[in-house]
Amino acid sequence: MTVLHRPPLSARLRSRTAPPLFPAVRAVVHDRAWAAWGAIGIAGVVVAGLLITSGVGGVSEVDLDLVQLASRAHTPVLDWAALLVDRLLGPRLGAALVLLLTVAVWVVSRRAAAALTVLGVATGPWAAAELVKLVVQRDRPDPGLLVDPLIVEPHSFSFPSGHTALATGLALALVLLARGRRGAPIVVAVCAAAVAVVGLSRVWVGVHYPSDTVASVVLGCSVMVLALPPWLRLLDRIERRSGSGHPIESTVPNPMPTIDQGRARS
Secondary structure, eight states, rough: OOOEOOHHHHHHHHOBBBBSSSSHHHOOOHHHHHHHHHHHHHHHHHHHHHHHHGGGHHHHHHHHHHHHHHHHHHHHHHHHHHHHHHHSSHHHHHHHHHHHHHHHHHHHOOOOOHHHHHHHHHHHHHHHHOOOHHHHBBOOOGGGGSSSSSSSSSSBBOOOOOOOOOOOHHHHHHHHHHHSSSHHHHHHHHHHHHHHHHHHHHTTTTTHHHHHHHHHHHHHHHHHHHHHHHHHHHHHHHHHHEEEEEEEOOOOOOOOOOEEEGGGGO
């Protein structure tokens, strides 16, 4: 009687591994250049915030004029839309949106690394914004100076805008997923428009200055270009150490089983 042995699954699939995450992004990533621009952007936002808070350049006066102009232009439809944005990107619903996107990526890709990357890109700008607020400590617009403040926030800091930072993170995550696909330009345009709408809504309701929202966009993009390249390198290193990475089912028919001559018996 001859004993037949089939090669283990790991050996049969050793040469077939999942492609690296986000290959279209990797094609344009230059670690040193991205790190330099990211660091410059973050430092620039912090320095700009400190200068604005100290009253240098007259930016605060221009900011206040724009917030007062928006307060005088309120209309019911735009007020409703701005308040809706405020609720959608608030702490609870904003966290739910991020979680929903993360779970969707994991379900579709079946790769935890992809889901974690999207989670980090979506939440990184918001976390950075909260830290910069503690450094800059710029007060929000005074409701007493506005004709119609739609929201009166308790004492908290305004530079940069947390809502706009979260919107920037979600937009960057969607752009990351769409990069290299046919509809990528449309996704980029829609995400850019959505971030602009969120930024304008924060000025419209009277809780942020225009420079707060601009700083959030710059900060969010800077955090991503600084952190994404080393994160992708870390994922590559983890996959190499774990073996052959994430295996893909082979479409080639299973090879014929081999005969173990040492155990052949009649």
